[in-house]
Amino acid sequence: MTLSIYLARRFIRSFLVVLASFWGILFLIDLVEEVRRFSDAKLSLPQLAVLSLLNIPTTLYNILPLIVMLSAVALFIALARRSELVVIRASGQSGLRLLAAPLIVALIIGLLALFVGNPLASATEKRYDAQLEHYQADGGSAVSIGREGVWMRQSAGHAADGAALAQAVIHATRANADATTLYNVTFLIFDPQNGPFRRIDAAKAQLEPGHWVLDDVKDWPLGSSTNPERDAKTAKTLTLASDLTVERIRDSFGQPSAVPIWQLPSFIAQLEEAGFSARRHMVWFQMELALPLVLAAMVLIAASFSMDHIRAGGTGMKVLLALAAGLGLFFLRNIAQVLGDNGQIPVMLAAWAPPVIGLMLPLALLLHREDG
DSSP states (O other): OHHHHHHHHHHHHHHHHHHHHHHHHHHHHHHHHHHHHTTTTTOOHHHHHHHHHHHHHHHHHHTHHHHHHHHHHHHHHHHHHTTHHHHHHHTTOOHHHHTHHHHHHHHHHHHHIIIIIHHHHHHHHHHHHHHHHHHHOOOOOEEEEETTEEEEEEEEEEOTTSSSEEEEEEEEEEEOTTSSEEEEEEEEEEETTTEEEEEEEEEEEEEETTEEEEEEEEEEOTTTOSOHHHHOEEEEEEEEEOOOOHHHHHHHTOOGGGSOGGGHHHHHHHHHHTTOOOHHHHHHHHHHHTHHHHHHHHHHHHHHHHOSOGGGOOHHHHHHHHHHHHHHHHHHHHHHHHHHHTTSSOHHHHHHHHHHHHHHHHHHHHHHHHTO
């Protein structure tokens, strides 16, 4: 027990050092990027620093497996340099028994990342996006999905007075998977200063490049008529300009990482109820649940290459091999996520196959070495 506590403390210390190092490096890199991005916006350095601080948690969370692997490599190399591995094995402890404490710590880090780091990263990512929208103030589009249907916002050109930039709020009871076809849709066009001045109802709206094509339309002139119902016009089809694209709509949904882990099941249900495909969010949810196993796999990968005695030589090459194997698992996980998002492999396979592979292969190598 004393040995396990000692190894756990050493691993935690190594993890905190590596995490702090990455935090400092990423902060400086992101700060330079924010300065470049807002070079014409005349933002102060504290404002740019706040943006960088809000952006770092998401980046650290995404590269957490690599941070854990580097921490494990640093731990085992330090134990080997001080001949502590030799002493531990001479006391009768096997190499696999030695790994129990770091593996437990990695699993605990994974659980903390899942239930604390994930909501924190989601909150800071939302705040970062809100700050970007505030500083850029381009009047862009937005999409919101709920049980009451689909809501969108887009630019609608200039208002009736020709001065203010009008906005259009779009509501539909349901939509297709990529929100390019809306059903039972309402367009409420308004001037930010004077309020709504036009309403359009349609049975269907199809997004085409640069415009919406509306079917079975009724158009009310709210701003220029004393009796909008009397002056309302109906038409079989109507074209309405739009700056929305499929890519902008998809981006407006936000990344699955922007939704806290405990809100993802209800968000997935709302997406499916509104008629959207929730596959990307389902893959992300399962991958988040598998995160503790990914971190444990990174510890095993590090151990399989860096637990040899330092006098055996080739330490630098072994560290590079450990980094290459860790990066291989990291990219395998990303590739599986893309394949799962596209529907080419099942959701569970995309989420759980990479960590299982990452656990089995280094474990087989360690068992081979321990058994001679």
